[in-house]
Amino acid sequence: MIHSNGFRPLERQECLRLLAKAPVGRVVYTRQALPAVLPVNFALDTDSAVVLCTSAASDLVRAVDGVVVAFEADDFDAGSRSGWSVVVTGRAAVVTDAAEHGRLLRTGPRSWMPMRDGVFIRIDAEMVTGRELTGAV
Amino acid sequence: MIHSNGFRPLERQECLRLLAKAPVGRVVYTRQALPAVLPVNFALDTDSAVVLCTSAASDLVRAVDGVVVAFEADDFDAGSRSGWSVVVTGRAAVVTDAAEHGRLLRTGPRSWMPMRDGVFIRIDAEMVTGRELTGAV
Numbered sequence: 001m002i003h004s005n006g007f008r009p010l011e012r013q014e015c016l017r018l019l020a021k022a023p024v025g026r027v028v029y030t031r032q033a034l035p036a037v038l039p040v041n042f043a044l045d046t047d048s049a050v051v052l053c054t055s056a057a058s059d060l061v062r063a064v065d066g067v068v069v070a071f072e073a074d075d076f077d078a079g080s081r082s083g084w085s086v087v088v089t090g091r092a093a094v095v096t097d098a099a100e101h102g103r104l105l106r107t108g109p110r111s112w113m114p115m116r117d118g119v120f121i122r123i124d125a126e127m128v129t130g131r132e133l134t135g136a137v
Numbered sequence: 138m139i140h141s142n143g144f145r146p147l148e149r150q151e152c153l154r155l156l157a158k159a160p161v162g163r164v165v166y167t168r169q170a171l172p173a174v175l176p177v178n179f180a181l182d183t184d185s186a187v188v189l190c191t192s193a194a195s196d197l198v199r200a201v202d203g204v205v206v207a208f209e210a211d212d213f214d215a216g217s218r219s220g221w222s223v224v225v226t227g228r229a230a231v232v233t234d235a236a237e238h239g240r241l242l243r244t245g246p247r248s249w250m251p252m253r254d255g256v257f258i259r260i261d262a263e264m265v266t267g268r269e270l271t272g273a274v
Binding site: 038041078085 | 206
């Protein structure tokens, strides 16, 4: 189905397939009562949660641990005015379980920035929405 | 200056120069008490405000008119783990002045989606921050 305004909603499975190919997404949250956004590399966990690695001392950890956030990835082509975007909305939590942390050290994403105090944040894929812009204009 | 965690903060002018080249950015706001994000094409106005065009009947207009939002654009290369991101934070407002609307019809962005009830939203560039990731890992 293509909406009259030129985009097609994506099913959850299509969204997750697209997310799995995206190298970078953006954590959307609130910092000091203002909307905030931070691009990060990430991976999808086996239960479709978004996993990212950041410094334990980061502002991000303080702002999002235990809080519902959004996570967005997209890929657009300006020439054809087409592309897709996917948004995952769910609770973010720092991984504190040692076994889980160990598993993610082996299988999870590695931060693009060097850090000695890396922690993993998981964002549960409670709500997954997406849309495809088909270049109808 | 390169921070120990591998990124370099960008000056306002550098941020605006990069923003001017980006075809797509993301409006970051709150919708029904949840963090929300929507990718859109945009242009920079002469006073550096971010301008986008959307449907007057859209959820976006209802959610952001008169509210402080963030607007993010970035460009990363996964191969070299380098790139940049810029965030503009400021008050969003629908352009209601007829002369302003007319000026933006001539000079502003055109929506990538067909619409008959297009309105312009301006996001004042009150706070402009950015950073460059230099691929130090």
